[in-house]
Amino acid sequence: MNVYAVLAIFKFEMSRMKRTIGQSVASPVISTVLYFVVFGSAIGSRITEVDGISYGAFIVPGLVMMSVLNQSIANASFGIYFPRFTGTIYEVLSAPISYIEILLGYVGAATFKALFLATLIIITAHFFVPMDIQHPYIMVLFLILTAITFSLFGFLIGIWADGFEQLQVIPLLIITPLAFLGGSFYSIKMLPPLWQKVSMLNPVVYLISGLRWSFYGKSDVSLEVSLWVIFTFLVVGILIIKYVFKKGYGFKQ
């Protein structure tokens, strides 16, 4: 294992985060605060409780999950796309480093950043709503699995993308709508029966539901199903990455 190489990539990505602290940290935290103000205060005054949880507290897991999904994908995709764009990827490809180690460096850094932001958002949420995390270990497990899985998908997007526009396409057109329609701001049980069934096709429902269970012990879907879904995503992500590495797509000609 080329530990120094993994650390070099990790450190490089962290220094990028430091350089772009406004974009990396302040922006998602401010967005989350705005969600609390708009959804928590304005709408929350009309919807007092959902499943016995105050509306402000109810939306916290959804906001955290949205941030983890978006940040994991954004950081991992940009992390690998930028050296491809500038041509500095030649260094990584010519170094004595395996694909697994490349992955550990880039995906590890993106995962770390996403988890760091999730922590910031949970801390921020404490200032707005009273919250009690009932199953902190499950919460940590869920966040870690989600951050790793979506960083893997982000990495794939970064390998696939041929331009900066393509980096934005999947997060904007797929992840954000799925997160909004995945029960971030409402319980699936509040929907008419038909839409409840349709919502079950949305994979993000399971992620938000699982995280919400870890906070309040209540969810739209059972914890076991949510865990199975995130594990399945993780395995699928790993298998795709393995195939891409084997073929050298996006890296080597």
Add this chain to the structure above:
Amino acid sequence: MIKISNLNKVYAGGFQALKDINLNIKKGEIFALLGPNGAGKTTLISVICGINNATDGEILINGFNIIKDYRKTRSLIGLVPQELTTDAFETVWDTVNFTRGLFGLSPNHAYIEKILKSLSLWDKKNNKLMTLSGGMKRRVLIAKALSHEPRVLFLDEPTAGVDVELRKDMWSMVRKLQESGVTIILTTHYIEEAEEMADRIGVINNGEIILVENKDLLMQKLGSKNMSIDLRASLENIPMELNKFDLKLVLEGTRLIYTYNSKNEENKISEIFDVLNILKIPFADINTNQSSLEEIFVSLVK
């Protein structure tokens, strides 16, 4: 040091960039790879360094296969790419240390300091790469390539676009590296550079190695020499007695040029002078010059 056998590279679109390359590069030598644009120089380097995959064939570095033993082979190699590819927002210090880490070595600030000083980069160590000139960026790429103490150094057109002073500095640095036992493979468009630096020269054209030769031998083998005889009075035509020497009369009849192979001991120089004396054709000056590597190169790839 490097053994390439039956190497082929066909790109996805079907273009064959390398055709059955067989090449041995000796330890400690400076090998110059010459070729016109699109000849396959950069592709060959990319395949050896692991940036591109070969279609078939085998490459051994120090006896290790570049696929099976990629960690060992890549650890031995440093690459200075043709393009000035740098991460604009990083500092000189960070980017050079980053490369050392990528190659699996623990931090060694004293060594990095030594490299930066030797490349006149020390006072720029905290500068962001985007603030550096093209020549300075080129130095940074060299520093990065040297950061992990490679035994083989690929310089892909290292002096493209740099001024004469920096070019000479680089030549001096390359010589020092060779003295320390580093094997150097240089691609260049500046034939003067190959002529100045190389021990051996390979010529690649249309993906094929068409010649590999010791530089001095190549110059001898293929290098023709010209002898110019400046006449005191102009001639209208070359006298019949001189026709057998295949001379050229130029500069309005004031200069005779005799072209001969420098390796051929049976040249006709003394006979020419004998005939000139018999014909009483006085001459003011004599000059000989060897054809340059550039001329040889052009004749090879024509």
